[in-house]
Amino acid sequence: MAADAFRTQVRDWIADHFPTALAGRGVPTDDEILDDDRLAWRAAFGATGWGVPTWPTAYGGAGLGRAEARIIAQELTAAHAYNPIGGMGVIMLGPTLLEYGTELQKLRHLPPIARGEIRWCQGFSEPGAGSDLASLQCRAEDRGDHFLLNGQKIWTSYADLADWCFCLVRTDTSKKQGGISFVLFDMRQSGVEVRPIRLISGDSPFCETFLSDVRAEKDDLVGDLNGGWGIAKRLLQHERSAISDSGDIMAGGVSLVEIAREAVGLDDDGRLADPDLRARIIQNEMEQKLVELTLARVAAEARAGHVGGSASSILKNAGVRAFQDRAELIVEAKGLQGLGWEGDGFSEQELTLVREWLHGKAWSIFGGSDEVQNNIIAKQILGLPS
Ligand SMILES: Cc1cc2nc3c(=O)[nH]c(=O)nc-3n(C[C@H](O)[C@H](O)[C@H](O)COP(=O)(O)OP(=O)(O)OC[C@H]3O[C@@H](n4cnc5c(N)ncnc54)[C@H](O)[C@@H]3O)c2cc1C
Structure with a gap:
């Protein structure tokens, strides 16, 4: 199907199925008890296979390419919706089983992950x-x-x-x-x-x-x-790539630029009124873009048969740094409104992003710490002595 036609199909489907009560509420936290709207959305979206769009249909995916997957992600963001199919089954175990699992293991374990049923x-x-x-x-x-x-x-x-x-x-x-x-x-x-x-x-x-x-x-x-060691290393590469690809999940898909614009306003030329903040946001946007482009290149190389495994360590450190800087910038742009922990004086979005900012500190530890990634880069990529 042509890209435009596919985009229209996705947009119409989201308009028909995404509960309006969930608009802008973002992805549920890992420990959130799902209400009826969230459960209905997960069941409907899970049935399309679009939660894991590039997985084969036999294993619960939609058998699509990365271009279509990107269209789905873009249309979800545009509708202030979210992909309800996630977790470690999607980002870590699924890709690992696709590569190393037996047919029985794939048929048994992947479809429930694609439907969001098994954690x-x-x-x-x-x-x-x-x-x-x-x-x-x-x-x-x-x-x-x-x-x-x-x-x-x-x-x-x-x-x-x-x-x-x-x-x-x-x-x-x-x-x-x-x-x-x-x-x-x-x-x-x-x-x-x-x-x-x-x-x-x-x-x-x-x-x-x-x-x-x-x-x-x-x-x-x-x-x-x-x-198991080789399989574990591969799974960790998937984990690290996923971590580096998480830069735009802050604040339910609302962009840093939008947040800053609302918080500090525009000057007479229509630019962000605070020039120093503007320069640092541009720097961060460029770093985020570089991570995204490099991820796309690594994915294209993987499709062409080149296994660039250790590059996920570079991407993890670069992606986490961009993400943590971005979280700092959001909190800074918000000023006092960016430091609320509870209470009526803060919106749900403000309370969410301050938690994301603090939780972001752990990102340089899980999936292997910054220092451990630097060791892998030194040994596997730069060929330095251990
Ligand atoms: C939020 C969070 C969620 C997690 N979830 C999971 C999970 O679901 N499942 C799971 O199995 N694990 C999980 N972990 C564990 C995580 O993978 C480990 O914390 C991480 O690998 C570091 O191990 P450690 O805590 O034992 O620290 P250590 O290995 O004791 O490291 C302590 C410090 O020493 C540094 N260090 C250690 N060795 C070297 C070295 N050779 N060179 C240079 N510096 C070094 C480290 O960088 C670190 O700063 C999670 C961690 C966090 C923070």
Whole structure:
């Protein structure tokens, strides 16, 4: 279908299906209990496959190219709507299963992700294995048709809300990286104990996860036994690329320029009235654009068969920096209205963006810290000695 015709189809469909009560409310937070409007929107959008537009239709996607995917994203933003299909299943596990999963695994696990029905969590980090992830100790014992998992994970984001977990386990103690396997297991079984870690703000975005004789089916071993390290690295590349591509999600799709225009006004020439803020916003917009263009180039190279994996480390650091600078600029442009935590004096959007600004600080840690990305860039891309 021609691009214009597809755009019209998407626009009309959104106008018919997006509940007006949700306009401008942005993507729900990970722990938000979804009201009827949000649930209806997720069900309708999930059924189109447009939540994961480039996934094959056999696995719940829409089988579209990146150009059509971009049109869908643009039309959602224009309608002050959002893509309700997201989470770790979409950005991390899905692309990994598409590459490494068996046909059975793809048919079983991908469609529920595409419909937004199953929430996944990431069981990688352990108390003694963060940056040095390959030190992980959580054991998986071979019991014929299944594995029994014992050990502890930490910083497991939203494990308390998750249905399933993709997890790194030790299946051979004689090798470090070469003794790690990648398994999937059902979080809703006895033996999985989740303790939310409460932060000073009162939130509990992540958990300690204890595994005692937890069952993972052999069918849910992804890749070869002891071959999990390469798959984990690939998944982390997807995570890092997704993090670097998140720059325009602030404040429910409202642009930094719009926010600044509203906050500081325009001069006689129709430009932002504060020249210093204007210059820094332009700089940030250029950096954001550079990240977007580089992401598009890396995606095009990947389609042409060139695996540029380690570039995701550059993109993660550059994307996170642009995102954090942008969050600072939004808060600065808003002035006192950008520093509200609660109360009637602040709009819902203002309360959301101050939380996004603070949460943005964690972005240089998860998915591997800035320093760890710099190490990968030094070793894998620049060829410097370790
Ligand atoms: C908000 C948030 C959500 C998270 N969600 C998840 C999740 O869902 N699942 C999951 O498995 N994990 C999750 N994590 C964990 C995250 O991946 C780790 O925090 C991260 O990899 C760093 O590990 P660590 O906390 O053990 O810190 P450490 O590894 O102890 O690092 C401490 C400091 O030392 C630096 N450092 C360490 N090694 C080196 C080195 N070789 N060279 C230079 N500097 C170094 C680090 O950069 C860091 O500044 C999450 C973390 C955060 C903050």
